Amino acid sequence: MTDMSEMTEFEIKKERAAQAVALLEDKYPDALCSLTYQNPHELMISGRLSAQCTDARVNIVTKELFAKYRTIAEFAAADLGDVEEIIKPCGLYKTKAKSVIGMCKKIMEDFGGEIPQTIEELTTLPGIGRKTANLIMGDIYGKPAIVADTHCIRISRRLGLTTSDDPAKTERELKELIAPEKSSDFCHRLVLFGREVCKARGQRCGECTLREICPSAEQI
Structure with a gap:
């Protein structure tokens, strides 16, 4: 396990982001867009x-x-x-x-x-x-992408990965933390997670997959 005491604030965020990516991959193996489309x-x-x-x-x-x-x-x-x-x-x-x-x-x-x-x-x-x-x-094009929707913005802030409610700033901050090849699927998983667990209201911290790494757990 990484020794957090010897890490900078940015390194701690990057480590936490990697853990969040891995935990959500386990919880939601299929990262699919929730919009229905054929082309x-x-x-x-x-x-x-x-x-x-x-x-x-x-x-x-x-x-x-x-x-x-x-x-x-x-x-x-x-x-x-x-x-x-x-x-x-x-x-x-x-x-x-x-x-x-x-x-x-x-x-x-x-x-x-x-x-x-x-x-x-x-x-x-x-x-x-x-x-x-x-x-x-x-x-569509399989490129690195941060879709800064309401779920992405809310959960990223609760995890202490970002500092703003502004979509453009959230996108910039997450680009520095999330591996490019993981970014698009991570955002899809945040949507699923935000709907089921880390809701805007009535969040379910007690059964949260990210509870152990979330600085906001039980404090919201």
Whole structure:
């Protein structure tokens, strides 16, 4: 076991992060995205719809949406009012519908109908922020990615790995601590863990897999 007394604060965080990665790998061997999709553009659109909406509700809504509009080109030419009506249960439907059509138009016009393969290009698409861009980079392109969603931010802070509620800062801090090849799956596992155990309210510290390494255990 590593002697923590001889380690710097950063080294302690890095060791704790590695332990968290390993423990969550054991608890959740299959690190799968909770959004349902069959191809890259469906994940991109689902990621946009998931803002301030549960993944479960998004998955219900996209069954109809993806049955009606099957390609990026079809979404680019979609009727705004029709898309609004279908995605209404996701909330913020007017803004989201405009983003969905807008991102697909830009992909057709500027990227030859192919979803961009860098964070920088992805975030030029209407409605695509770093969270969804990282989701695409990790799940579609198999690249290192930190998806700083609400579960990732909350649990990382409780573990003492990060210091901010800001998604961009959380992403930067975790990039320094998590092995690149583990980063995307780690974030998926944090979602599962956050829903089942380390909840925003009613957290279950007594049965927590990470209790022994968590400085916030029983103190929240």
